[in-house]
Amino acid sequence: MTPEEFTSCKTWISMHYGLETFTSVVPVEGGSASQPVSEFAPTDELDWESWFDSAKKIGAGGVMLTTKFHSGFTLWPSTRTIRNIDHSPLAGRDLVAEFVRLARIYDMRVGLYYSVEDLYFRTIGGAFPDFTGYTVDMLHEVLDRSTYGEIDLLFLDGWGASWEAFGGLGYNDVNYDAVMAEVRASQPNCFVTINDHEKVAPVHGDWSLWERPVDGGNITPNFTAFPAAALHDPLHLDYGVDGYTGRWFKHDDSELETPIDAISPLLRRFYHINNGYVWFGNYSAGPTGKLTSDTKVMLDEFW
16 A cells, blocks of 8 residues: 555544453553453454444545554464464454455455554563564464455554653564564555654654654644644544543443544544544444444444
């Protein structure tokens, strides 16, 4: 995917869904390396179709799925870690493959989110874990063209200088050149963005992004909170269907307390795409695997 093809999408919708969804305590969003994989147990069939229907109706050109978040649980049957879907009640399924297949049916660009940080691997890798080799192996699996076909966008998180400053993984801990070589070999046409909060060119990856509110801009509707340096960068908004909590995952299936919780980010979309931004909105299913009814109504009818 070229930069022009990426920006032509204008709107991307992401879904954070994984082991982190299933927690009984309001968590740190990174999850826990000790959370049992058996807890990944949707109570209903995953409602992929309604999620794609809603994304399509609001004009999204691309969709993105969180394939592995910071805790290390994978939505594909990885051979590199035991914390994968094949060790959960959904054994035998590959949710990445299901997601990719439907994205193509709906004629939408395919994006995969992958967190380089992996809290579980930290616990089993010894004093000096080979995070580079581990990351390369994992990306080789989830970017395999024979399994998933062409992937348009790879969103890498949990990695970079900004993360290293807080004790996370930097570009020396996980070698940048080795990772990018694997990505280019597996998916030559894949567009790569890295959530390292870099704002001045040159940046790692193909384009920087602006994560709100982490990178500036308060969490209330504010249409002028982004500096000129961020203009034309992909804009990734830190909003979920459960309102102004700053959470990516939806940890329950409750309805929104107020419609403005979900509508405010959509209002911002008009400003962003009209000023050259690419807008990312996060609308995630709860533990049942379904979008709540009020969220679907809002997404379907807001326009």
